[in-house]
Amino acid sequence: MANANELRKQIGSIKNTQKITSAMEMVAASRMRKTQERMARGRPYSDHIRTVIGHVAKASPEYRHQFMVEREVRRIGYILVTTDKGLCGGLNINLLKATVKDIKQWVDQGIEVDLCLIGKKGAQFFRSYGGNVVAASDNASEEPEMTDLIGSIKVMLDSFAEGKIDKVFLANNIFVNTMTQTPTIRQLVPLNAEDDGQEKRIWDYIYEPDARQLIEGLVTRFIESQVYQAVVENVACEQAAKMIAMKNATDNAGDLVDELQLVMNNARQAAITQELSEIVSGAAAV
Amino acid sequence: MPSTVYCSIVSAEKEIFSGQVENVVATGTIGELGLFPGHTPLLTGIKPGPVRLKLEGGEEEIFFASGGYIEVQQNAITILADTALRADDLDEAAAQDAQNKAEKELADNKSDIDFGRVQADIQETAAMLRTIRKYRK
Numbered sequence: 026m027a028n029a030n031e032l033r034k035q036i037g038s039i040k041n042t043q044k045i046t047s048a049m050e051m052v053a054a055s056r057m058r059k060t061q062e063r064m065a066r067g068r069p070y071s072d073h074i075r076t077v078i079g080h081v082a083k084a085s086p087e088y089r090h091q092f093m094v095e096r097e098v099r100r101i102g103y104i105l106v107t108t109d110k111g112l113c114g115g116l117n118i119n120l121l122k123a124t125v126k127d128i129k130q131w132v133d134q135g136i137e138v139d140l141c142l143i144g145k146k147g148a149q150f151f152r153s154y155g156g157n158v159v160a161a162s163d164n165a166s167e168e169p170e171m172t173d174l175i176g177s178i179k180v181m182l183d184s185f186a187e188g189k190i191d192k193v194f195l196a197n198n199i200f201v202n203t204m205t206q207t208p209t210i211r212q213l214v215p216l217n218a219e220d221d222g223q224e225k226r227i228w229d230y231i232y233e234p235d236a237r238q239l240i241e242g243l244v245t246r247f248i249e250s251q252v253y254q255a256v257v258e259n260v261a262c263e264q265a266a267k268m269i270a271m272k273n274a275t276d277n278a279g280d281l282v283d284e285l286q287l288v289m290n291n292a293r294q295a296a297i298t299q300e301l302s303e304i305v306s307g308a309a310a311v
Numbered sequence: 312m313p314s315t316v317y318c319s320i321v322s323a324e325k326e327i328f329s330g331q332v333e334n335v336v337a338t339g340t341i342g343e344l345g346l347f348p349g350h351t352p353l354l355t356g357i358k359p360g361p362v363r364l365k366l367e368g369g370e371e372e373i374f375f376a377s378g379g380y381i382e383v384q385q386n387a388i389t390i391l392a393d394t395a396l397r398a399d400d401l402d403e404a405a406a407q408d409a410q411n412k413a414e415k416e417l418a419d420n421k422s423d424i425d426f427g428r429v430q431a432d433i434q435e436t437a438a439m440l441r442t443i444r445k446y447r448k
Contacts (some may be wrong), residue, residue: 069326073319073389077382081354230382233355234341242356243380246391250323 029296032289036282043278049112050271057203057264063168064200064254064261071254078247081240082216084229088236091186092214092244100137102159102181102190103128104213106197106255107144108263109163114270116198116262117146120208124196125154127210139190141181143174143256159184169256171249178252185214197255198262204269206262213248315367316348318388320374322395327374328364335388336363337381338438344381346388353383359438361398361446362390373398375442377435403443410436 082093105124107117128138141160142148148161160177184190193213198206232239319329335346338360346353362374379392413432 066325067323069319069321070323070391073321074391077380077389077391080352080382080384084352228352230352230354233339233353239354239356239380243354246380 029289029292032285032292036285036289039278039282039285043275043282046271046274046278050268050275053264053268053271057261057268060257060261060264061200064257067250067254067257071250074243074247074250078216078243081230081243085227086229086232086236086240088240090237090240090244093216093240095215096188096191098131098136098191100139100190101131101192101194102139102141102184103210104141104143104178104181104193104195104252104255105147106195106252106259107142107147107150108259109145110263111146112270113263113266114273116206116266117150119206120196120198121147121150123208123210127194127196128156139181139184141177143177143252144259169253169260171253174252174256175249178248182214182248195251195255197259200258200261200265203265206266211251213251214244216244216247313348313386316346316350316388317386318364318390320362320376320390320392320395322376322379322392324394327392327395327397328372331367332388333365333367333369335365335390336361337376337390338362339381346381346383349385350383350388352385353381355381357381357390357392359435361438361442362392362395373442373446375401375439377438398442398446401439401443403440406436406439406443410440 086093103124105120107120111117131138138157140151140156140158142151142158143162145163148158151158160180162173162177181190181193185193192215194210195213196208196210199209200206230236315331315333316335317330318332318335320327333348335344337344337346338358340356340358344353344355357376357379359377360375362376364372364374366372374395375398376390376392376395379390379395382389382391410433413429413436417426417429417433
């Protein structure tokens with residue numbers, strides 16, 4: 026029979042942990058609202074620019090920007106957005122698993138992979154997993170600034186422009202709702218048209234003033250907005266996943282305490298019964 | 312030919328307008344643009360200035376865009392603005408202030424200012440003031 030005192034101590038320590046996890050849950054819940062608002066504000070722009078870029082990719086312009094031309098693939102790049110901190114359930118693991126699976130497909134075809142990592146968790150993972158990391162940066166804050174991200178994006182886009190890599194993918198978690206975050210991997214460049222089932226016809230825009238300048242500006246804006254949105258979305262995912270993870274931890278701690286409480290009460294009762302029977306038998310002997 | 316076209320204005324911060332409109336008047340990089348339903352596909356930049364929408368039924372709404380891109384498809388007009396505001400939300404005093412400050416900066420003629428940026432600022436605030444004066448009556 027377990028010692029009642031020992032059990033009491035154990036329950037105490039679990040209760041302490043429970044207090045911490047429930048505090049973290051509340052912090053995450055309050056941050057989640059803010060981060061979700063920020064994400065929702067940015068979504069229309071990034072969605073619309075993606076549609077526009079889809080149209081541009083489908084047009085048959087007189088000027089083919091290098092971001093629009095499919096090349097033979099020898100080396101590809103990933104921009105991977107993970108969180109800085111842990112304790113957010115399977116969020117990072119799911120994304121990393123999906124990414125590694127995707128990377129493996131390319132590696133099997135003999136194609137090399139460059140990585141640009143935003144967020145510490147991704148950096149930690151690839152340090153032990155191995156992989157050619159060309160740029161890494163932290164999310165640093167909940168309100169990411171475009172300027173913080175431009176550096177690492179530029180590394181990727183420059184090596185694309187120089188022809189060192191032939192495709193760039195963006196891997197991040199998409200916020201579906203508080204319970205669900207889905208890892209997604211999307212191709213950034215070369216621009217690919219999403220097939221909308223429309224009949225293919227040859228058309229082009231009128232460009233004012235100049236196709237090259239416009240497409241260049243638009244594509245840069247597109248990539249920046251996609252990566253920015255990915256980071257903002259990742260922050261919202263992190264807070265949501267953290268809240269759920271901490272809620273589960275708090276609930277589990279509660280269950281554990283209940284169970285131990287029962288065992289402890291049994292042990293205490295057994296001790297009392299034993300003491301009583303000792304006293305009674307002692308009195309009977311006299 | 313349909314009499315209206317779907318138009319949406321989004322800025323980096325939020326979606327500002329979306330709905331059916333009869334026509335759109337905006338300031339493109341090389342001049343004023345009037346966009347009607349069935350316009351041929353067009354891609355152009357925006358200069359700081361007003362964007363005027365004529366809603367279904369003839370009502371007008373006026374916005375201010377500080378720059379960005381316009382994409383026109385046969386059945387949709389998308390305005391990707393850097394920043395955009397409803398004209399009613401523009402603050403004349405603040406715009407005037409910003410312009411004075413930028414002009415002063417230019418006049419001070421210090422060597423460490425970024426001429427391109429200041430000039431862009433002046434253009435933007437001037438366009439803002441124009442929008443306010445023209446339409447707030």
